[in-house]
Amino acid sequence: MKNRDILVSGGGIAGAALAYWLRRYGFRPTVVERAPAARIGGHAIDIRGTAREVIERMDLVQQVLDARTGARGMAFINENGRQVARLGTDVFGPSGGPVAEWALLRTDLARILYDAIRDDVEYVFDDSITRVQQNEDGVSVAFDRGEDRRFDLLVGADGVHSGVRRLAFGPDERYVRDLNSFIALYSIETEVELDGWQLMFTVPGRAGRAGRTAALRPLAEPGKALAAFFFRENAIGFDRRDPTAQKHVVVRHFEDVGWEVPGFLPRSGTRPTSTSTVSSRCT
Numbered sequence: 466m467k468n469r470d471i472l473v474s475g476g477g478i479a480g481a482a483l484a485y486w487l488r489r490y491g492f493r494p495t496v497v498e499r500a501p502a503a504r505i506g507g508h509a510i511d512i513r514g515t516a517r518e519v520i521e522r523m524d525l526v527q528q529v530l531d532a533r534t535g536a537r538g539m540a541f542i543n544e545n546g547r548q549v550a551r552l553g554t555d556v557f558g559p560s561g562g563p564v565a566e567w568a569l570l571r572t573d574l575a576r577i578l579y580d581a582i583r584d585d586v587e588y589v590f591d592d593s594i595t596r597v598q599q600n601e602d603g604v605s606v607a608f609d610r611g612e613d614r615r616f617d618l619l620v621g622a623d624g625v626h627s628g629v630r631r632l633a634f635g636p637d638e639r640y641v642r643d644l645n646s647f648i649a650l651y652s653i654e655t656e657v658e659l660d661g662w663q664l665m666f667t668v669p670g671r672a673g674r675a676g677r678t679a680a681l682r683p684l685a686e687p688g689k690a691l692a693a694f695f696f697r698e699n700a701i702g703f704d705r706r707d708p709t710a711q712k713h714v715v716v717r718h719f720e721d722v723g724w725e726v727p728g729f730l731p732r733s734g735t736r737p738t739s740t741s742t743v744s745s746r747c748t
Contacts, residue, residue, distance in 0.1 A: 507571030
């Protein structure tokens, strides 16, 4: 078999899943991840459709079922917290609703995939690719910390702002179109009764300002939830690697919003139990 030594840049969901299948079919994958350990954090993930079939073929169904958040669906509320509409997990058939029956945290899915391959796949943590040179017999790769190595194939699974794509094809500006749509989320302790429902509080747009939505998504652990914020803004101008700057962005967009929102903003009331993250929707 040719091209057996394959380097996968990025140890997230895509990178780990790819390494799993490469290993199963006889390849020798190596995963390089800039984080010092398997990545945690991120949004809740709904596994539906083809993804469910993939999980079944990977023999990971029970692990996924055990990690589910227990979400029953999505409920829209008014400023008084009264539910005005519901969309359950079964409203469009198996895993077809806005919140799937197989819903779990990204952290837990990443852990499940990592545990499935950690003994069979080489992981290189706390490192990243700094130079790529393709030649007739493969790809020569330079690392920020480790020694240069050669591989038969290099796969970039390192997100929207892919370092591999930038090294191979040029800067993001050539390939990424920012939609100016943002999501911020972090886990909190809360006394809001969710009863398995993801609560959505939407403020309609007015006076030239886009609409905004704040949400609480239930977690498996009682008394904890995932706080989420959805908003749009042109030329927002912040360092996406600076958690403090991210928190200021969230506060600025939601400090005037009602319901329970002031209580779970980063600066006041119930403090976040994990760092908030702001990510831009891109294509």
